[in-house]
Amino acid sequence: MIGENRIMNLVQENNSKILLLVMDGVGDIPDESGMTALEAAKTPNMDKLAAVSNLGLTIAVNPGITPGSGPSHLSLFGYDPIKHEIGRGVLEALGINLHLTDSDLSARANFATRSDDGIILDRRAGRIPTEENERIVAKLRENIDMIGDVKVSVYPGKEHRFVAVFNGSGLNDKLLDADPEMTGVPEKFVEVLDNNSVKSMETANSLIKKVQEILKDEEKANTCLLRGISKVPPIKKFDELYKLKACAIASYPMYKGLSRLVGMDVIEGLSTLDEQVEKLKEVYNDYDFFYFHVKKTDSYGEDGNRGAKVKVIEEFDGLLPAILDLGAEVVCITSDHSTPTPMSGHSWHPNPLLINGPYMRKDPAISFTEPECLKGAYGTFYAVDVMQLLLSQAGRLKKFGA
Amino acid sequence: MIGENRIMNLVQENNSKILLLVMDGVGDIPDESGMTALEAAKTPNMDKLAAVSNLGLTIAVNPGITPGSGPSHLSLFGYDPIKHEIGRGVLEALGINLHLTDSDLSARANFATRSDDGIILDRRAGRIPTEENERIVAKLRENIDMIGDVKVSVYPGKEHRFVAVFNGSGLNDKLLDADPEMTGVPEKFVEVLDNNSVKSMETANSLIKKVQEILKDEEKANTCLLRGISKVPPIKKFDELYKLKACAIASYPMYKGLSRLVGMDVIEGLSTLDEQVEKLKEVYNDYDFFYFHVKKTDSYGEDGNRGAKVKVIEEFDGLLPAILDLGAEVVCITSDHSTPTPMSGHSWHPNPLLINGPYMRKDPAISFTEPECLKGAYGTFYAVDVMQLLLSQAGRLKKFGA
Numbered sequence: 078m079i080g081e082n083r084i085m086n087l088v089q090e091n092n093s094k095i096l097l098l099v100m101d102g103v104g105d106i107p108d109e110s111g112m113t114a115l116e117a118a119k120t121p122n123m124d125k126l127a128a129v130s131n132l133g134l135t136i137a138v139n140p141g142i143t144p145g146s147g148p149s150h151l152s153l154f155g156y157d158p159i160k161h162e163i164g165r166g167v168l169e170a171l172g173i174n175l176h177l178t179d180s181d182l183s184a185r186a187n188f189a190t191r192s193d194d195g196i197i198l199d200r201r202a203g204r205i206p207t208e209e210n211e212r213i214v215a216k217l218r219e220n221i222d223m224i225g226d227v228k229v230s231v232y233p234g235k236e237h238r239f240v241a242v243f244n245g246s247g248l249n250d251k252l253l254d255a256d257p258e259m260t261g262v263p264e265k266f267v268e269v270l271d272n273n274s275v276k277s278m279e280t281a282n283s284l285i286k287k288v289q290e291i292l293k294d295e296e297k298a299n300t301c302l303l304r305g306i307s308k309v310p311p312i313k314k315f316d317e318l319y320k321l322k323a324c325a326i327a328s329y330p331m332y333k334g335l336s337r338l339v340g341m342d343v344i345e346g347l348s349t350l351d352e353q354v355e356k357l358k359e360v361y362n363d364y365d366f367f368y369f370h371v372k373k374t375d376s377y378g379e380d381g382n383r384g385a386k387v388k389v390i391e392e393f394d395g396l397l398p399a400i401l402d403l404g405a406e407v408v409c410i411t412s413d414h415s416t417p418t419p420m421s422g423h424s425w426h427p428n429p430l431l432i433n434g435p436y437m438r439k440d441p442a443i444s445f446t447e448p449e450c451l452k453g454a455y456g457t458f459y460a461v462d463v464m465q466l467l468l469s470q471a472g473r474l475k476k477f478g479a
Numbered sequence: 480m481i482g483e484n485r486i487m488n489l490v491q492e493n494n495s496k497i498l499l500l501v502m503d504g505v506g507d508i509p510d511e512s513g514m515t516a517l518e519a520a521k522t523p524n525m526d527k528l529a530a531v532s533n534l535g536l537t538i539a540v541n542p543g544i545t546p547g548s549g550p551s552h553l554s555l556f557g558y559d560p561i562k563h564e565i566g567r568g569v570l571e572a573l574g575i576n577l578h579l580t581d582s583d584l585s586a587r588a589n590f591a592t593r594s595d596d597g598i599i600l601d602r603r604a605g606r607i608p609t610e611e612n613e614r615i616v617a618k619l620r621e622n623i624d625m626i627g628d629v630k631v632s633v634y635p636g637k638e639h640r641f642v643a644v645f646n647g648s649g650l651n652d653k654l655l656d657a658d659p660e661m662t663g664v665p666e667k668f669v670e671v672l673d674n675n676s677v678k679s680m681e682t683a684n685s686l687i688k689k690v691q692e693i694l695k696d697e698e699k700a701n702t703c704l705l706r707g708i709s710k711v712p713p714i715k716k717f718d719e720l721y722k723l724k725a726c727a728i729a730s731y732p733m734y735k736g737l738s739r740l741v742g743m744d745v746i747e748g749l750s751t752l753d754e755q756v757e758k759l760k761e762v763y764n765d766y767d768f769f770y771f772h773v774k775k776t777d778s779y780g781e782d783g784n785r786g787a788k789v790k791v792i793e794e795f796d797g798l799l800p801a802i803l804d805l806g807a808e809v810v811c812i813t814s815d816h817s818t819p820t821p822m823s824g825h826s827w828h829p830n831p832l833l834i835n836g837p838y839m840r841k842d843p844a845i846s847f848t849e850p851e852c853l854k855g856a857y858g859t860f861y862a863v864d865v866m867q868l869l870l871s872q873a874g875r876l877k878k879f880g881a
Contacts, residue, residue, distance in 0.1 A: 106840055113840075138879055139481040140860060141867030142489070145880035158880070159481060168881045417838070423878055425871045426840060448841050457858035 078157060078461050081313055083477070084468075088320050093406040093471040095321070095366045099153065100393060101146075101332075102375030102416025104428045104447065108383055114374070114418060115429060115446040117383070118390040122397040123410065123445040127431055130408075132442040133455025134427035135463060137414045143425045149413035150335045154368075155319075155464030156312055163338075164250065164307020170240050171334025173232055177309050182243040182250060182277055184306040188213065188298035189237070191289070195264045197257050201237040202298040213298050214239055220291045224283045227276075241284060241303065248308070249274040255285060256302040267303060281306060314340025315366065319468060324360055326353050327370035336368055354396050361403050369400070378416030379423075386418055407434040407470040409463065410445060427457055434470030480559060480863050483715055485879070492722050495808040495873040497768045501555065502795060503548075503734075504777030504818025506830045506849065510785055516776070516820060517831060517848040519785070520792040524799040525812065525847040529833055532810075534844040535857025536829035537865060539816045545827045551815035552737045556770075557721070557866030558714055565740075566652065566709020572642050573736025575634055579711050584645040584652060584679055586708040590615065590700035591639070593691070597666045599659050603639040604700040615700050616641055622693045626685045629678075643686060643705065650710070651676040657687060658704040669705060683708060716742025717768065721870065726762055728755050729772035738770055756798050763805050771802070780818025781825075788820055809836040809872045811865065812847065829859055836872030 079087075105113035138144045138158050147168050148158035166183035177183060188210065190199035205213075214233040221229050227245035234240060251270035257263065267281040281303055292299045315323040317340070325336030325343045333343045344360065347353050350371065357367060371393050377386035401408065408431075415426040429450040440454035451457075455466075468474045481489075507515035540546045540560050549570050550560035568585035579585060590612065592601035607615075616635040623631050629647035636642060653672035659665065669683040683705055694701045717725040719742070727738030727745045735745045746762065749755050752773065759769060773795050779788035803810065810833075817828040831852040842856035853859075857868075870876045 106838055111841075134858075139867065140864035141869075141871035141876065142481055143871065143876065143878045145878050148880040159485070163880065165881055420838060424838065425868075425876075426838070448843070451842060451854075451856060451858075457860070 078155070078459070079465065079477070081318060084155075084465070085318060087474045087477060088468065089473055089475050090320050091472055093365070093473065094361075095407045095467050095471050096369065096400065096405045096409065097153070097367065097467065098369045098371070098400070098408065098410045100371045100374045100390065100410065100412050102378040102414060102423065103390065103412040104415025104417070104426050105378070106417040106419055106424070106426060108419045113447050114378075114383060114386045114390060116448070118387045118394065120390060120394040120445060122394045123431070124443065126397070126401070126408070126433055127445045127449065128443045129437065130431045130433040131437050131440055131455055132445070132450045132453025133430045134447070134450045134453070134457040135411065135430050135460035136427050136457065137425070137460050141425045143423050144414050145423070146331055146413060147335065149460070150332070152460040153411070153413050153463060154339050155461060156339070157461060161310045161312055163310055165305025166240070166307045167309055168331065169234070169305070170242060171338070172331040173234060173240055174330035174333060175232065175240070175242060176337060177242070177334075178244075179309065179311070180244055180246060180248065182248040182306060182308055184241045184281065184303040186239045186241050186304070187237050187302045188239065189300050189302050190297050191264055191300040197260050197262060197264050199297070200256070200260060200302060204236045205297055207233070207235050209298070210234065210236065210239065213292065213295065217288060217291060221284070221287055224280050224287070227280045229280075229284055237298070239301075243277070243280055245280075248277045248280070250277060250307045252277055252281070252306045254302070254304040254306070255281065256304050264300065267306065277306065309338055312339065316340055319366070319464070319473070321366040322364045323366040323368065324364040325368045325370070326357050327368070327372070328353065329370070329372045332370045332372070341368060350392055350396055354399055357400065358403065374412070375416045378418055379421060381418050381421035383418040407432070407467050409467055411463065428460060430455060430463065432466060432470060436470055480557070480861070481867065481879070483720060486867070487720060489876045489879060490722050490870065491875055491877050493874055495767070495875065496763075497723070497809045497869050497873050498771065498802065498805075498807045498811065499555070499769065499869070500771045500773070500802070500810065500812045502773045502776045502792065502812065502814050504780040504816060504825065505792065505814040506817025506819070506826075506828050507780070507788075508819040508821055508826075508828060510821045515849050516780075516785060516788045516792060518850070520789045520796065522792060522796040522847060524796045525833070526845065528799070528803070528810070528835055529847045529851065530845045531839065532833045532835035533839050533842055533857055534847070534852045534855025535832045536849070536852045536855070536859040537813065537832050537862035538829050538859065539827070539862050543827045545825050546816050547825065548733055548815060549737065551862070552734070554862040555813070555815050555865060556741050557863060558741070559863060563712045563714055565712055567707025568642070568709045569711055570733070571636070571707070572644060573740070574733040575636065575642060576732035576735060577634065577642070577644065578739065579644070580646070581711065581713070582646055582648060582650065584650040584708060584710055586643040586683065586705040588633075588641045588643050588706070589639050589704040590641065591702050591704050592699050593666055593702040599662050599664060599666050601699070602658070602662060602704060606638045607700055609635070609637050611700070612636065612638060612641065615694065615697065619690065619693060623686070623689055626682050626689070629682045631682075631686055639700070641703075645679070645682055647682075650679045650682070652679060652709045654679055654683070654708045656704070656706040656708070657683065658706050666702065669708065679708065711740055714741065718742055721768070721866070721875070723768040724766045725768040725770065726766040727770045727772070728759050729770070729774070730755065731772070731774045734772045734774070743770060752794055752798055756801055759802065760805065776814070777818045780820050781823060783820050783823035785820040809834070809869050811869055813865070830862060832857060832865070834868060834872060838872055
């Protein structure tokens with residue numbers, strides 16, 4: 078990564094188009110069959126592309142570090158994921174498709190149970206059903222609007238989880254959680270780490286008091302814990318950083334939110350891969366850069382469902398010719414992180430990567446699998462550098478120095 | 480390397496065990512036989528393990544940089560070897576098995592010859608025999624104990640070398656050496672680089688004056704030079720950084736000292752590899768992490784003795800089954816730096832690396848040699864990242880971000 082200011086100095090515009098096709102969590106390790114999901118899948122179209130492309134492997138964040146979707150996507154979009162940390166509250170808000178601005182402070186909140194003398198009895202309010210949660214959030218909405226000059230909005234999540242968003246000026250996020258992290262101990266309120274965050278602290282703690290007052294007759298959900306209270310990180314948007322008009326074609330809220338965060342236009346209302354491909358065709362003339370997200374490779378990885386993960390890969394492979402027919406100058410297929418089915422979760426294993434562009438070297442890799450990627454021209458490198466490679470293949474980077 | 484604070488946030492404890500088996504200096508280059516020491520050695524047990532492990536190569540400190548044992552071991556233990564520099568005085572003290580604390584200031588000292596008017600005539604006092612050195616150090620010990628409130632201890636080394644350790648409060652180490660670095664010029668005293676080190680300077684220079692007074696009738700060793708005056712670097716210990724209870728099974732003082740520096744328990748009294756393996760078995764239930772050090776691959780590398788180096792590798796290979804039978808979840812075999820026999824010294828060539836754990840990818844590497852490591856799943860990366868990979872294989876790292 079050469080740094081944001083240098084990239085901005087090197088970037089030049091042209092008419093090329095770049096497709097970043099992300100099969101979330103597609104990287105894998107062999108299961109008892111001795112194969113990974115990519116090895117088990119029949120992918121004639123990706124294989125054909127791999128044979129004329131350059132392959133490699135990318136380290137999502139750092140060797141041995143298993144990333145969440147937030148840091149792994151920032152990395153793929155070319156932002157240092159360690160420098161630009163996204164708070165838990167922001168991620169939770171993105172996950173329910175909220176459109177956050179620079180003046181929003183978001184908290185990941187739990188309904189909890191509290192005794193009359195302020196002891197936390199249950200940090201999840203007995204995992205109340207989601208409908209119960211919706212009823213309680215509606216009750217809060219009727220009674221809470223502004224705290225001082227700060228607009229407070231609450232949104233239901235699943236079971237005991239909800240999201241609180243504070244909108245106003247002068248809200249900073251150097252804060253400690255209002256969460257004792259165990260039961261049988263006194264409740265906690267938000268504390269500040271610096272003086273600029275006092276207004277945020279006072280507003281958040283007023284909300285907790287108001288929630289307690291409004292919910293005092295609830296049996297289980299009679300207080301709340303506020304965690305990961307955070308603002309969107311101040312990052313340069315795609316148009317400023319790369320001079321790219323970018324579009325996200327994704328179906329899940331978290332990924333749409335992350336795309337919005339970096340300044341992409343987000344297409345709403347997509348659900349299946351077929352719909353995503355149709356939409357890609359439809360908007361193809363309107364953008365320079367397309368982030369196309371395949372969610373279910375990750376979902377089935379998390380479920381440990383190898384068969385279903387293989388099927389999603391094959392479904393994507395079937396759609397690939399239609400995508401390639403659009404004729405983008407640069408096409409990249411990769412994952413944001415690995416989600417090996419034998420591990421039923423994210424992992425640190427490097428991501429398979431394929432880049433096809435006009436300036437390819439030869440490499441012996443002939444199919445899009447982990448072992449073939451190991452033979453690829455790119456070797457193993459950091460995912461945060463992928464954007465630079467895509468821009469250069471697209472002829473969008475000038476020479477550095479003379 | 481994701482940084483110490485982040486690692487501490489990600490680390491979680493479990494019951495897994497990690498074995499770090501270091502064949503010091505095992506990395507090599509081909510000699511006239513066309514083979515490296517690892518290629519020449521018959522190593523059926525390492526080959527068997529390599530076939531089911533992931534291999535790679537590590538850069539000890541930086542490309543093309545030949546490290547000493549201090550930085551190369553810090554790197555392997557996961558500490559940035561450039562940020563955490565260990566002074567020469569400290570290394571010299573560790574090399575004679577001194578147990579240094581945070582209030583010790585150590586100097587690498589030479590006996591030297593000085594004319595009556597303060598000209599340095601010989602920086603090594605004619606390389607006096609070691610017995611002569613011991614006699615002179617005994618004489619110093621009889622006459623020097625405290626300088627002000629600082630306790631001064633001197634320890635004999637080989638020929639003209641000795642170690643001086645100052646113990647007291649307020650001793651800092653921003654100092655320049657008391658060494659003119661040539662003969663026929665006036666002697667030098669210690670100088671300070673900052674005001675916090677004045678007490679150290681004054682104490683060290685008092686020692687030089689006292690040495691001159693006590694040794695004024697010696698023919699050759701009538702003064703001393705003090706170099707690399709330094710304190711142990713303030714680094715986080717293994718239990719704090721990694722939540723690992725760690726143990727060093729090494730026979731040479733320098734490596735025991737380096738292990739103590741990072742907070743490992745050090746087993747004393749070991750000499751042969753057989754004894755080391757027996758001790759490993761004995762203490763296996765008491766620790767999470769074991770650093771097992773094979774010295775003689777390096778010693779014979781330094782001697783340029785290929786045959787003897789090959790034999791040590793084969794001896795280690797013979798002991799490997801007993802080590803693997805212990806059943807550690809994660810096993811790593813590597814070197815701290817290369818010591819090619821054709822070079823008779825340390826080198827910058829990347830270290831062969833093998834990691835075996837529960838979450839392996841496939842790679843085509845089938846034996847533990849430099850050329851096979853080049854085909855490995857890990858590619859070539861920095862040794863300082865090895866600890867992160869071992870922790871992740873051991874299930875000891877939580878997800879970074881959400």
